Amino acid sequence: MFNSDKISNCKFAQLHISINKALGSISEYDIVISRNFSGLSAKIADIGLAGKKVCIICDANIKNFYIHEVKKSLSGASCKVYTHIIQPGEKNKIFASVEKIYKTLVYNNFERSDFIAALGGGVTGDISGFAAATYMRGIRFIQLPTTLLSMVDSSIGGKTGVDFLSFKNLIGAFHMPALVYTNIETLNTLDRRNFLSGMGEVIKHALIKSNRYYDFIENNVDNIIKKDFETLLNLVYISNTIKKSIVEKDPDEKSCRAFLNLGHTIGHALERESVITASDETALLHGECVGLGCISALYLSNLYSLRLNENSHSRHLLDIARLKRILESFFLPIKFKGIDINDILTSCLKDKKNSEGRVGFVLLKNIGSPFLCHDISYDEMKGAIETIYDYNEK
DSSP states (O other): OOOSSOOTTOSOEEEEEEEEOGGGOEEEEEEEEESSSTTHHHHHHHTTOTTSEEEEEEETTTTTTTHHHHHHHHHHTTOEEEEEEEOOSGGGOSHHHHHHHHHHHHHTTOOTTOEEEEEESHHHHHHHHHHHHHGGGOOEEEEEEOSHHIIIIITSSOEEEEEETTEEEEEEEEOOOSEEEEEGGGGGGSOHHHHHHTHHHHHHHHHHHOHHHHHHHHHTHHHHHTTOHHHHHHHHHHHHHHHHHHHHHOTTSSSGGGGGGTTHHHHHHHHHHHHHHSOTTTSOOHHHHHHHHHHHHHHHHHHHHHHHTTTOSOOOOOOHHHHHHHHHHTTOOSOBOSSOHHHHHHHHTTOTTOBTTBOOEEEEEETTEEEEEOOOOHHHHHHHHHTTBOTTOO
16 A cells, blocks of 8 residues: 655654454554654643653663653653663563563552653564553553664554563563654664664565555665655655554454564564574674565465466566565675574474464565465475575585
């Protein structure tokens, strides 16, 4: 769902999500995309959180950049502001980190009417959201994403959670934010690798929804890399629109929301094994793993198409070479090394999309036409991983 009418020459954009929940209740919130935090105070007042206690949760990397600006905005809404610093990185996305947040909330007498502000990337948002979902059986929270990955994907849709036994998001809850406020200028704090990792999720959005968005990404590589504001505003807006359209239809991931997991079966397994085997500096980032997983997913999509249409002359094969070119243009890997393929296969067997012992994959009929498949054999899955393994490793 790509809108050709770009929102160029704007400094601000806004979307509204409305989700029908159990027993007829409705969860609604705005996604604000801006280039500063100047409008945050007014939005806090609009959603009825002015004058409440708020705990800003951020990691040690971000605290020296925007926390003072956010404190000023929240104080401008007459909020009493507290802070809680977590350690960065996937290895700290564990229940022990959440327990420390509980202690901060308890020691400062947070009530159910108070709220949490998650300032940071995907790990911060997931941990903060899970703490909000479970403290006093649920308090409100807002997302203030500061990475491209969290802006386009993880801050939207209410998925919260922590890793357990190194398995991604094994413990979690659906808990919708009261507000998502994106300040695109925060991307300037990121180095190139951490910034462009988010393109793995952006490319995934294009693959499951829109060939025109795929073209837009391919045609705007230079502007994205140099962090051109107008281009990033359009990029975040379009990805948010795609995710909004899916989340509103399926907030609890009973059907089409699973399509957002394209590239994630092998991607999550790669990420898990990389976190276990590599240092914090060399471990693969989430968006890098999603990109690699998408290559494998297109390989399996073509394999599945050939199997179904063995005697047909009208078989359509997806262009894996084009995907690899696009990933490489954003300095994203198309091969991995240093991880045992058998360990990745074992991790895939514990993926949350699995059903009746069969591994679940999101595949594509064409760009924009995803489907969930549980009919991939062990050997086919191994072959998909081998297509992205670097056999030139020394």
